[in-house]
Amino acid sequence: MKMNRNRCAAVAFVCVFAIIAMAAPVTAADTSMAEEPTERAEKISAAAVPKEPFPVVETTFTFTEPLKERQKTDMIVIHHVGIPAGDTTAAAIHAAHLANGWAGIGYHYVIRKDGTIERGRPVQTVGAHAYGENEHTVGINVTGNFDTEKPTAAQIQSLETLLTWLCQYYHIEPGVTTIIGHRDLNSTDCPGQQLYAQLPRIRQDVKVRLAEQQLENTPLKRILNNHGK
Ligand SMILES: [Zn+2]
Numbered sequence: 001m002k003m004n005r006n007r008c009a010a011v012a013f014v015c016v017f018a019i020i021a022m023a024a025p026v027t028a029a030d031t032s033m034a035e036e037p038t039e040r041a042e043k044i045s046a047a048a049v050p051k052e053p054f055p056v057v058e059t060t061f062t063f064t065e066p067l068k069e070r071q072k073t074d075m076i077v078i079h080h081v082g083i084p085a086g087d088t089t090a091a092a093i094h095a096a097h098l099a100n101g102w103a104g105i106g107y108h109y110v111i112r113k114d115g116t117i118e119r120g121r122p123v124q125t126v127g128a129h130a131y132g133e134n135e136h137t138v139g140i141n142v143t144g145n146f147d148t149e150k151p152t153a154a155q156i157q158s159l160e161t162l163l164t165w166l167c168q169y170y171h172i173e174p175g176v177t178t179i180i181g182h183r184d185l186n187s188t189d190c191p192g193q194q195l196y197a198q199l200p201r202i203r204q205d206v207k208v209r210l211a212e213q214q215l216e217n218t219p220l221k222r223i224l225n226n227h228g229k
Pocket residue numbers: 008015078079080129182188190191
């Protein structure tokens with residue numbers, strides 16, 4: 001299938017569909033690689049559900065299949081919506097992915113233009129956002145089309161906050177192999193050049209934030225804070 005490399009998707013919200021189409025002819029096997037079969041879904045214990053220390057707008061999406069708990073997390077994949085440009089809700093993406101025949105929204109988080117972070121799939125579950133890589137990755141969608149527009153400052157701030165916590169929670173070292181754009185995994189321009197070009201600075205900012213948090217928790221910092229008292 002001829003794919004338009006300038007778009008993450010050929011029609012609205014079909015980033016995930018595009019991944020399947022680009023990687024191989026659409027077959028039943030391909031579909032099963034992106035969405036876990038019901039019989040393999042595992043019960044998710046409440047204790048395994050992490051809670052972010054910053055606001056995340058909860059959603060009440062119904063998924064058409066049970067979601068499987070992810071056994072490994074060593075990478076975070078950044079996406080954009082592509083078409084349409086501008087702002088998009090997690091609910092709209094969920095509806096579009098359902099219309100594509102998916103269990104529901106494939107991303108774990110959606111970052112709106114005003115920086116609001118909305119929940120997609122529960123973070124501990126296997127996503128459906130990066131062909132062949134869903135079993136070990138978290139997917140974040142930053143709304144917009146960054147082939148033609150820039151992410152807002154609020155979006156970048158929220159993305160860095162979210163990435164910092166994910167790196168801390170999953171013990172991920174920020175780097176070019178761990179915080180990546182969708183285009184690094186699959187044949188797509190997603191997440192758009194104007195967001196992709198910012199990834200080096202975003203990784204660096206996350207490293208600084210993590211270092212600051214670690215310093216806050218060390219005896220040295222407590223000594224420095226008490227110095228002169
Ligand atoms: Zn993507």
